[in-house]
Amino acid sequence: MKIIPLWLHKLSSPPVFYRFAGTLRPWFLWSALVLAAVGLYGGLVLAPADYQQGDAYRIIFIHVPSAWMSLFIYICMAVAGLIAMVWRIKLAEVIAMECAPIGAAFTLVTLITGSLWGKPMWGTWWTWDARLTSELVLLFLYLGVIGLFSAIEDRRRAARAASLLALVGVVNLPIIHYSVVWWNTLHQGTTVRLLGPSKIAPDMLWPLLLMALATHLYFFASLLNRARVGLLAVEGGKEWARALIAEKADA
C-alpha cells in the first residue's frame, strides 16, 4: 500500500512546487480581493448599524476574520512543523516557517483592531483579561518562531527547531478559544457558530462570512508567495534555481 500518492510526492519536490505555486498564486489573490470587495461593501454600506454599538461594530468585519485566521494559521504551521520534524520533508519545513509571518500579521491586526474597537465600547484600549492576554501570547509565540528560525545558521535545522517551538505553543489555542467561557471577561462571547444558530443578523452575517473566506484565500495566496521565496533560499545552490536566473537573464 502506498501511503503517499505519487502526485503528492512529486508536488513536494521544490522545483515542481515552485512552478505550481506560481500558477496558483494569482487565482487565490484575485478571488480573495474580489470577495473582500463584495464583503466590505456589504459590511460597511449595506449592513445596518447595530442597535447597541452604532457603527463602531463595523470593525467586526476585519477583527473577527483576522482572529479566526490567527488561530487557523497557527494550526497550519503546527501541522506542517510536525510533518517537517517526523519526515524531514523540505517543503514542509519551508511551509511551516512561512506561515509564521502571515500568522503574526493577522494576530497583530486582531490586537490593533480590537484595541480600536475596545476604546469606544469598553472605554479602554487594553485590559489584561483572558481573551486579550492569550491572543497577545499568540503573537509572542509567532515572534518566537520567527526569531528562533532566524537565529540558527543552518536553515533546515533552524526550521525543525522552530517547528518544535510551534508545536509546544499549540496548548495556547484551546486557551484562546475557550477564554471567554472559562473566565469572566469584557470580551463578548461567541456570536457565530458552526453548529446551531448564530446570534447575529443575516445582513451582518453574510459580509462577515465572505470576509472570512477572503482572508482564508489571501492566506493561501500569501503562503504560496512566501513559500516560493523560502524554497529559493534553501535551494539556491541547486540546478533548478540556477536555471531560473539563467531564464531571467535571457528575458
Place this chain on the structure above:
Amino acid sequence: MHDFIVMGGYAAYVWPAYAVFFIVFAWDWIAPTLRRRQLLNELRGRVARERLRRERSQASAQRESASGSMS
C-alpha cells in the same frame, strides 16, 4: 456618502482599523517580493563569480601547458 465617512461618530476608530488591516497586508505581500529580488541578485553574483574563477583557472592551466612545451 457623508454618513458613510462619519460612521455614526465612530470614524476615528473604524477607519484607522481598516487602514491598519490594509497596510499590514500590503506589507505582507510586498516583503517576500523584495526578499526574492535580493536572493536572485545574490545567486546571480555567486554564479558569475564561479564562472570567473573557472575561466581564470582554465587560462592559467593553458599558460602553464604552453610554458611547459617551450622548455
